[in-house]
Amino acid sequence: MASGIKDKVAIIGMGCTTFGERWDQGPEDLMVDAFEEALADAGIERGQIEAAWMGNALDDINVGNSALPLAHALRLKSIPVSRVENMCATGSEALRAAAYAVAAGAVDFALALGVEKLKDTGYGGLPLRTKGLANDLWMPYGSAPGSFAQLAGAYAARHGIAAADLKRAMAHVSWKSHQNGALNAKAHLRKAVDMETILKAPMIADPLGLFDCCGVSDGAACAIVTTPDIARGLGVANPVTVKAVQLCASHGWETQYGAWDGSFVANTRQAARRAYAEAGIGNPRADLALTEVHDCFSITELVTMEDLGLADEGRASFDILDGRFDRGGAQPCQIDGGLKCFGHPVGASGLRMAYEVYTQLLGRAGARQREDVNLGLTHNLGGAPFNSVAAVSILGRMN
Amino acid sequence: MTNLPGRKAQDIGDRFIAAIGVYAPLLRMDRQAAAKALKFSGLGGRAAGRRAVAGWDEDALTLAVEAARGVAEAPDAVIFASTSAPFIERSHATLLAEALALGADTRTNDVAGSRRCAVAALLSTLLGRGEALVAAGEKRAAKAGGAQHLAYGDGGAAACVADQGAARLIGYSSASHDMVDLYASHEHPEPYAYEERFVRETAVAHILAPAIKAACAMADIASSSIAFAAVHEPLAGCWRDIARLTGVTAPNLAGDLAQSLGDLGAAHALFAFALACDKAKSGDRILLAGFGSGCDALVFEMTGAMPGAREAAASVNSGRAFDDYVRFLSLTGSIDLDWGVRSEFEQKAQATALERYGRDMIGFIGGRDKTGNVQFPKSRIPVRPDAVGPEPLEDVRLADLPARIVSVTADRLNFTPDPPFWFGLVQFENGARVMMEFTDADAKGFAVGDTVRMRLRIKSHDHKRGFRTYFWKAAPAQRPPIES
Numbered sequence: 001m002a003s004g005i006k007d008k009v010a011i012i013g014m015g016c017t018t019f020g021e022r023w024d025q026g027p028e029d030l031m032v033d034a035f036e037e038a039l040a041d042a043g044i045e046r047g048q049i050e051a052a053w054m055g056n057a058l059d060d061i062n063v064g065n066s067a068l069p070l071a072h073a074l075r076l077k078s079i080p081v082s083r084v085e086n087m088c089a090t091g092s093e094a095l096r097a098a099a100y101a102v103a104a105g106a107v108d109f110a111l112a113l114g115v116e117k118l119k120d121t122g123y124g125g126l127p128l129r130t131k132g133l134a135n136d137l138w139m140p141y142g143s144a145p146g147s148f149a150q151l152a153g154a155y156a157a158r159h160g161i162a163a164a165d166l167k168r169a170m171a172h173v174s175w176k177s178h179q180n181g182a183l184n185a186k187a188h189l190r191k192a193v194d195m196e197t198i199l200k201a202p203m204i205a206d207p208l209g210l211f212d213c214c215g216v217s218d219g220a221a222c223a224i225v226t227t228p229d230i231a232r233g234l235g236v237a238n239p240v241t242v243k244a245v246q247l248c249a250s251h252g253w254e255t256q257y258g259a260w261d262g263s264f265v266a267n268t269r270q271a272a273r274r275a276y277a278e279a280g281i282g283n284p285r286a287d288l289a290l291t292e293v294h295d296c297f298s299i300t301e302l303v304t305m306e307d308l309g310l311a312d313e314g315r316a317s318f319d320i321l322d323g324r325f326d327r328g329g330a331q332p333c334q335i336d337g338g339l340k341c342f343g344h345p346v347g348a349s350g351l352r353m354a355y356e357v358y359t360q361l362l363g364r365a366g367a368r369q370r371e372d373v374n375l376g377l378t379h380n381l382g383g384a385p386f387n388s389v390a391a392v393s394i395l396g397r398m399n
Numbered sequence: 400m401t402n403l404p405g406r407k408a409q410d411i412g413d414r415f416i417a418a419i420g421v422y423a424p425l426l427r428m429d430r431q432a433a434a435k436a437l438k439f440s441g442l443g444g445r446a447a448g449r450r451a452v453a454g455w456d457e458d459a460l461t462l463a464v465e466a467a468r469g470v471a472e473a474p475d476a477v478i479f480a481s482t483s484a485p486f487i488e489r490s491h492a493t494l495l496a497e498a499l500a501l502g503a504d505t506r507t508n509d510v511a512g513s514r515r516c517a518v519a520a521l522l523s524t525l526l527g528r529g530e531a532l533v534a535a536g537e538k539r540a541a542k543a544g545g546a547q548h549l550a551y552g553d554g555g556a557a558a559c560v561a562d563q564g565a566a567r568l569i570g571y572s573s574a575s576h577d578m579v580d581l582y583a584s585h586e587h588p589e590p591y592a593y594e595e596r597f598v599r600e601t602a603v604a605h606i607l608a609p610a611i612k613a614a615c616a617m618a619d620i621a622s623s624s625i626a627f628a629a630v631h632e633p634l635a636g637c638w639r640d641i642a643r644l645t646g647v648t649a650p651n652l653a654g655d656l657a658q659s660l661g662d663l664g665a666a667h668a669l670f671a672f673a674l675a676c677d678k679a680k681s682g683d684r685i686l687l688a689g690f691g692s693g694c695d696a697l698v699f700e701m702t703g704a705m706p707g708a709r710e711a712a713a714s715v716n717s718g719r720a721f722d723d724y725v726r727f728l729s730l731t732g733s734i735d736l737d738w739g740v741r742s743e744f745e746q747k748a749q750a751t752a753l754e755r756y757g758r759d760m761i762g763f764i765g766g767r768d769k770t771g772n773v774q775f776p777k778s779r780i781p782v783r784p785d786a787v788g789p790e791p792l793e794d795v796r797l798a799d800l801p802a803r804i805v806s807v808t809a810d811r812l813n814f815t816p817d818p819p820f821w822f823g824l825v826q827f828e829n830g831a832r833v834m835m836e837f838t839d840a841d842a843k844g845f846a847v848g849d850t851v852r853m854r855l856r857i858k859s860h861d862h863k864r865g866f867r868t869y870f871w872k873a874a875p876a877q878r879p880p881i882e883s
Contacts, residue, residue: 133752136859137760138776138870140822140836141744146810150823154806157847205810205819206844255824255834256774256782262806262824262847386806386824386834 010239013042019219028073030220050107055094055114057346087382091350092391113222116345147384149205154262159314169317170298181341217343221351244278267390268307292353294381350380415564422465432722444546450661453553463536466555475529480517518689537664552661556669570618608644626683629671673711766792
């Protein structure tokens with residue numbers, strides 16, 4: 001019986017660049033900046049890194065394929081370096097690989113780095129296509145907002161919520177994240193936005209308006225992981241450890257079998273169940289101090305609150321409007337500003353979420369620091385609600 | 400007036416049109432609005448009525464397929480007729496047979512050459528043997544400002560020819576005559592039209608009237624006994640002279656059709672024939688004539704109600720009128736808007752993938768597993784959660800099944816030549832579900848729970864390589880009546 005990786009892996013250093021339209025930096029600059037921050041944080045020599053995983057989702061249009069761009073940028077000499085890709089869950093996938101390598105005893109120090117350089121490509125969240133193969137013959141290539149917007153209509157239909165009421169709750173999601181992002185020097189969008197502006201914004205994909213959508217950004221984030229024993233040996237008495245890393249991927253049933261009504265993301269529910277079990281969390285509403293979820297769109301965050309068990313089914317919009325997930329609420333969500341304010345450099349986002357939880361766990365979050373942060377959750381969702389990869393990770397202090 | 404030598408009635412066996420189908424695209428451009436937009440120039444032609452405008456994802460093939468659905472169950476032969484077929488080398492008749500999921504042993508052939516080609520093909524099948532499906536579709540290019548741009552319309556029509564049916568061929572006549580009223584060529588794809596008075600006088604006196612008279616003579620009937628005419632006029636207003644010269648007193652429904660939908664090219668006479676069948680009662684005689692580089696005139700006697708005729712008549716007055724001339728120019732390819740980076744979308748199709756999956760796609764064939772679950776697309780291991788390994792799946796066609804919307808959105812970020820891009824999850828009544836594109840949105844758009852029907856449309860259009868693939872899209876189950 002597998003015992004999971006709870007407390008078998010410690011995070012001893014993390015780095016994260018400022019996200020945004022980084023016209024001034026290439027992907028190699030972003031990787032170096034994130035890595036140098038993490039390396040300084042970890043207090044080890046670069047030569048001690050024994051294996052590295054690079055998360056990069058859109059190889060053809062930005063950084064380049066394979067993990068060689070990482071090896072070259074960081075001058076990682078003669079160590080195994082691999083690229084991982086799992087759509088928008090890529091960053092979490094890189095962390096998962098590095099954590100597993102340490103937990104397995106294969107290496108003492110491993111690096112997980114996620115990077116995406118979207119602004120060199122004119123990429124604006126538009127759909128990509130395969131190379132003329134089977135799926136192209138039938139599958140609709142809707143945009144990301146188009147794919148996630150469908151959650152809204154289906155959710156409203158299932159729970160009998162008026163479209164205007166749902167829209168207001170969605171607007172609160174974005175309003176709250178903009179409030180938070182304004183406090184974060186590394187965020188792309190650092191401006192508070194009022195509810196009226198959000199509600200009246202131009203429509204992108206019904207009912208998602210401009211402020212219901214996260215932006216397209218450049219950025220990189222990374223983590224250096226080791227064993228708790230080694231961390232203690234380095235002088236970290238109570239290291240941040242990985243409590244759980246779980247992943248769940250669609251096998252096609254949502255759009256091909258049964259009666260899924262389009263109002264929730266089944267993979268998030270499954271990944272969360274496993275993560276709570278791995279981490280030994282019985283009551284996530286009480287046990288988790290904060291969450292960083294995949295708020296690619298406001299409706300995604302709303303639905304995710306229920307999928308993670310943080311709100312009752314059909315009640316997330318009420319909890320959101322009540323302020324439960326605001327910075328000063330009972331269980332803040334996106335206290336760093338989230339994808340909403342960081343944008344979504346696809347391969348980096350999962351590690352950016354982990355960076356915030358790590359920062360909060362270590363009490364380094366400055367103006368946005370919460371008190372008593374013992375456990376935090378990241379949720380990183382790839383694909384679309386109807387065909388997704390959900391990653392749920394839980395980080396906490398060792399003791 | 401020219402006289403044609405007569406043929407004898409015994410040349411005809413007992414041959415019938417057994418069923419008919421038509422299709423007009425949703426959108427109808429108001430000609431008066433176009434005239435207003437063109438007022439500065441004095442161009443554009445007649446300002447009355449509307450013309451049917453194909454959506455960006457429709458072409459001559461899809462229009463013909465929509466017309467042909469349900470017209471023939473298992474014909475021996477399929478003939479596709481068009482002067483605006485998208486491919487030069489790739490048979491539309493074969494694509495049409497696959498879209499209707501007909502047997503691979505169906506004989507297929509494409510005809511073209513003039514707008515008479517569909518009626519000519521119909522006559523050939525009436526004079527031949529076996530069951531044949533003749534399907535015509537047109538989406539003809541014309542230059543903005545030219546009279547044809549507004550006079551033309553897009554649409555399809557189809558007929559099943561068999562040894563039994565509702566309309567028996569009782570006489571015919573053909574005239575081959577290279578009178579160049581207009582032409583289009585590879586070098587000049589838009590029509591180049593000559594002097595209208597020359598066309599009227601020559602075509603009526605030397606081509607149409609002689610052929611019609613000869614057909615009536617062969618049928619051994621007085622031309623005045625024709626109840627309804629479906630005669631493709633070279634130009635609007637020719638019918639009065641044709642009637643005067645032939646003695647036919649019946650109304651020509653093809654003239655009304657040109658007014659309400661436009662001149663549908665190869666599909667026009669056949670479409671008008673469907674309207675005539677709707678009005679006719681048993682024993683009535685209908686004159687059908689195709690024109691272009693000559694004429695084929697056919698006389699039928701109705702022996703019963705024509706399947707598909709009532710739906711054909713209803714389709715003329717259902718659709719969505721619009722008066723946006725710039726949208727019309729864009730939909731007809733008269734202006735090439737700069738859609739920006741978002742339109743830089745690779746659309747290349749691979750022949751090998753088409754060979755493996757193409758027939759299931761254009762035929763909308765899913766698979767039923769051993770427990771009865773239907774899925775699309777098929778897969779070696781069924782999607783059913785308790786499936787433990789590969790299973791043979793039984794073919795199930797989804798194209799004709801009712802369905803409803805599970806989730807949907809109007810995507811304004813994604814590129815489409817006629818925004819917004821609607822797509823979502825569709826649930827079929829047999830349990831299958833497919834994430835798919837939507838088309839033909841009406842004013843209220845789509846919502847969760849709406850019922851939809853499937854329409855064959857262009858899926859990908861690779862402008863760079865001049866290739867296109869086809870798949871089915873969800874459209875509203877019903878069309879609204881056109882507001883007057």
